Amino acid sequence: MLRQYELVERVKAYDPDADEALLNRAYVYTVQKHGTQKRASGDPYFSHPVEVAGLMTDLQLDQDTVMTALLHDTVEDTLATIEDIEAKFGPEVARLVDGVTKLSKIEQMPEDERAAENLRKFLLAMSEDIRVLLVKLGDRLHNMRTLHFIKNPDKRARIARETMDIYAPLAERVGMYEYMREMQLLAFEQLEPEAYKLITGRLEELRGEGGAQVDAIAFEMKQALAEAGLNVEVSGREKHPYSIWKKMAERHVSFEQVTDIMAFRVICENEVDCYRALGVLHTTWQMIPGKFKDYISTPKNNGYRSLHTSLIYENSMRVEVQVRTRDMHRTNEFGLAAHWAYKQDERPDGQVGWLRDLIEIVDAAHDADELLEHTKMAIYQDRIFAFSPKGALHQLPKGATPVDFAFAVHTDLGAQAVGAKINGRHVPLRTVLANGDVVEIIKSENSEPQMSWLGFVVTGKARAAIRRAVRQKEREEIASIGRQLFDEIAERMPANIGKKATRAAIKRLELEDEEDLMFRIGSAKLTDAELMEALVPGSTAEFDDAQLAARRDHKLSIKGLTAGVGFELAKCCHPVPGDRIVGLRQEGEKVEVHAIDCLQLANGIDADWMDLQWGERSAGAPGRMRVVLYDRPGTMAEMAGIFARNGGNIVNLEMTQRDEPFQTYEIDLEVQDLAHLTRTLSSLRASDAVAQAERI
Structure with a gap:
């Protein structure tokens, strides 16, 4: 391990103006904070940050980077805070340390989510200052050199795999081949020992x-x-x-x-x-x-x-x-x-092209799996070269297509792509590019990314942009349904609902804007009662909580039940008035009402069977249906219009599958009775927007 004076002498050798007192203070601070902590090897823990700092001096990096290496684990593994670091070593070092430090609040996350969130924070910090990456690579390299001391083989394999998948490719992408080769060798030894x-x-x-x-x-x-x-x-x-x-x-x-x-x-x-x-x-x-x-x-x-x-x-x-x-x-x-070596006159912009792509991916990622998947794609090593018609050079992974090329040029160009020419010849968008190809993208302002592109694009940037666009399209279509439902509810209100009432409701519900409100209504994340109360406070005062929860069922009555016995409609078969029904009663539970042909009844449920009938005036229950729409603009709005014209009320809507060129939805629709449900299904089947509609 480097001694205090040896580390300072290393820095002074290439930077005579370095602040010796500040370097000494950082060295002493990390030794004191890590105190009696031990590494798996049995060495004092502070030996690790000191060795990482030594790696930074080998690269002749500036004083702030060396101090960041010394302090990079203090916030994560000791009681030190970023505020402490800033007070003692200045805002620049504090910012760099914060970039390298893992988030303490994600310690309880599942392993994949924690890894993804660490990577997200790390990439964002790296985009602001590439020195964050240099310290992190030094940190990972030294950890790999001592990996064999960890007794748990599963933990060793996990760290080695993460190094092989993320950190070695990152080292390659910033040109640090010495680091890349050593990381790969050490990870290879753990992952493929034979x-x-x-x-x-x-x-x-x-x-x-x-x-x-x-x-x-x-x-x-x-x-x-x-x-x-x-x-x-x-x-x-x-x-x-x-x-x-x-x-x-x-x-x-x-x-x-x-x-x-x-x-x-x-x-x-x-x-x-x-x-x-x-x-x-x-x-x-x-x-x-x-x-x-x-x-x-x-x-x-x-x-x-x-x-x-x-x-x-x-x-x-x-x-x-x-x-x-x-x-x-x-x-x-x-x-x-x-x-970034000391006094280097020309330093490249930290936001190099591929790094900007990574930041787009961070912004677009929907969950942990997407972030890790797209990041690995973005830093993958094997590359080809392709040219625009004007001679601009773009590097892409092997297997890239014209769609990948279009998104590499600009996100808007990728979104508007409708065709491509390679070396002057028209080709399908799924064509794999070869080294040296000249690629011309044919675009249309009315075009938008297609879900089917995910079947052949290989770059993380393209996949992230396509998924984001598809999610936005789904959100707009669901918001369109929500707007129609909103209008229906507004007509039933005791007052005229204008922009002022809508703005007040958005504020009461703590939503972002009107589109967010319509999306929540369309996706059934907001009940009618909640919306009514937000629009006109007190409009649902005559209902208690139980009545509000069951307000759609208040018109239902069941013959064959003992007075005072409660019931609920089974979620497996969603019976509606007009269905033949049977009741299942278990001690201490409400009677569960099933359609007579419900598949669940064949499972031999341990309950008393009751012969039931609908009351004479029963009306209004949610029936469940599966609707397959053609995947094109306006089909969801057409479906919502059919529901509205038939007097149906959407209780719940969920997309269960999207497979070009179809979208499959499961919908709970409040209907008066079986005849009402059958009419609605017939109307759906007659529509050009609907490929299939059936009750489930």
Whole structure:
């Protein structure tokens, strides 16, 4: 563990003006706050933040970032507060610490929701200052280095999986390849221990068999380049064990069949020399077609720049070669961290394009599963390049379609897409893009995202935008039904209901606006009685709570019941006047009234059966129906109009399925009797908006 003076000396070595007293105070503060806390390894807990701070000094990051690393666990794991941090170390450090700190109020959430909420807060903080991510990556890297001390194998596997799915790809997306490779290796060891042991064992054997083969190949490459007048550095290594395993899994081959085990790096003095070196390598050894990539002229999203090629060396041995300058190499290994080094003149905007996409996903996510799913998509590594007709370059995941491309350009373009051209030829929107495609999106202002697109889009941004648009469309349609129900209720009120009464009702119900009110009415989240009372306080005063709850049933009477015995209509079959009915009575319970053909009766319920009949004047009970609408604008409004024209009152409405081109709803509709329900179903079946309507 770094001692106090060693950490300060590291910072002063690249930042002579650093506030030594403030750094010392942060070091002492974290030691005091963590006190006697221990890590799983048995080490003092404060050794962890100190080591993370040491990682930040390796990257030569500014003083505030180093102090944030020292303090990043104090709020989460001790009695310290953000206010304490701000008072002692200033608002900038407090803001960064808060970005890294997990929310204490979500400790009781289920594991997936807690992970999603942590990720949500982390991404939002990262969008404001990328240093939050740099500290978090350092925190995760050090935790992975000590992961083997945790005794619970399930916990180790969970942390390793989270690292592989979220943090290693995030490191890759900001260009911190050193962090990415080490995280992947440590996670790989936990998740696939047998494969890890096999591959690392075979690499050890190769080192023994080949001896100094890597050094020999590197020397021969440097000699060939020197003879061409190029002053370069050449280094070689075996490829990353996790990278080898991925190739074995993707190609379904054994270790012996993976031919490109060795990789070499050529560091040149300038960009021109990179291309000259590439020419020498290609004329000295045969290059493998399809393996050359020019990331200098077309950098990756994270700023990565290099020339990549694969060569056939002696005895058909394949080797990978990367050619780059020294500046490229530093940026490639440490990415955005390299730009945040002390006194770096040019720092990239923290809100880089892919990060803005992540923030859109955070805003659009409906629940924990969506957030995690879309975030993993947004940071996935495998990319292709596609161009707009004007030559703008966009990077997308492999498997992306024109719809993904449209949303990558702009959310509005994606929402209005109706067709696409790839390389000048009309193609379906589900067509998979290839590297280098020129994509033209055909749009219409009257178009909107389709639910069916979710079957083929692959980017998190596209999926989040489509789901948000579909939910908004559903909300508008339900609000339309709510407006019709509102008008019906307003007609029954003892006073004329105008805008003033509506605004007052919205305020009394603590809703956002009129659309929110109509949505709650349409989705049956607001009862008629609650709405009436909000519109005209006191209008339901003649009813007690029980009468209000059962006010739709006040016209019902049942023959065959003992005087004073209560009853309720069964929720399984929803009998209405006109149905043949039977009663089930259990001690201490109300009589449950079922339709005679209710499937529940066949289950042998332990209750006394009673022969019942509807009273002569019984009218008004909720019948349940299933209605399948065509998925197009106006169909829900048409259905609501049919209910209104037939005098039905919606008690509950729920969408149970949406499968292009249909929407399926289950609806509880208050009707007078069986004949009324049958008429309403017949009216629905006659409508062009309805594919199917049946009682359930």
